[in-house]
Amino acid sequence: MAARTRYLVFIIGMFILNNGCAVEQVEVIKQSKMNYENALNQYNKQIQYCLDKAQNVKIDRSILSDIKLTEPKLRIAIYWHYKKAQAKCENEKYGLFLIQRGIYREVLKHYKVKLDNDNPPFYDNYELFGGKYEDIELELKYFSYPKKERDKLDAIQELKKPFKLVLILKG
Numbered sequence: 288m289a290a291r292t293r294y295l296v297f298i299i300g301m302f303i304l305n306n307g308c309a310v311e312q313v314e315v316i317k318q319s320k321m322n323y324e325n326a327l328n329q330y331n332k333q334i335q336y337c338l339d340k341a342q343n344v345k346i347d348r349s350i351l352s353d354i355k356l357t358e359p360k361l362r363i364a365i366y367w368h369y370k371k372a373q374a375k376c377e378n379e380k381y382g383l384f385l386i387q388r389g390i391y392r393e394v395l396k397h398y399k400v401k402l403d404n405d406n407p408p409f410y411d412n413y414e415l416f417g418g419k420y421e422d423i424e425l426e427l428k429y430f431s432y433p434k435k436e437r438d439k440l441d442a443i444q445e446l447k448k449p450f451k452l453v454l455i456l457k458g
Contacts, residue, residue: 346446
């Protein structure tokens with residue numbers, strides 16, 4: 288229902304725009320490109336911010352001493368929490384980037400414009416989502432571990448914010 292309402296608002300908006308002053312095609316493309324570039328830059332800055340933030344977090348592996356998992360399973364669990372913490376730090380900007388990427392892509396399609404060297408880097412679906420199946424596999428592995436051990440891991444506050452993965456894996 289909400290999607291239909293949004294579509295009707297879009298149709299009304301198009302009617303209003305088409306009966307008013309025409310906006311040049313090139314201006315629409317230019318604005319969309321600028322929005323996309325800005326979202327991409329903000330996302331890249333956020334990634335760097337999260338990586339920098341992780342550098343300052345030193346986790347003592349002794350906090351994991353109560354966890355009753357084999358070393359390989361513990362490493363997977365730590366990696367799951369690492370990915371989760373990074374995603375939490377990055378996801379807002381990532382979401383905005385994906386929205387602007389989608390809008391830019393649709394604007395180019397609408398005006399039948401091909402991507403070229405003048406366009407900002409345009410990440411295709413594989414670059415953005417190609418490895419996401421691995422995240423799902425990781426999630427399934429993590430949730431196959433005993434709930435009691437997952438609950439202990441989930442309660443560790445240090446694993447809820449970005450941390451330097453290599454240091455904790457080294458032990």
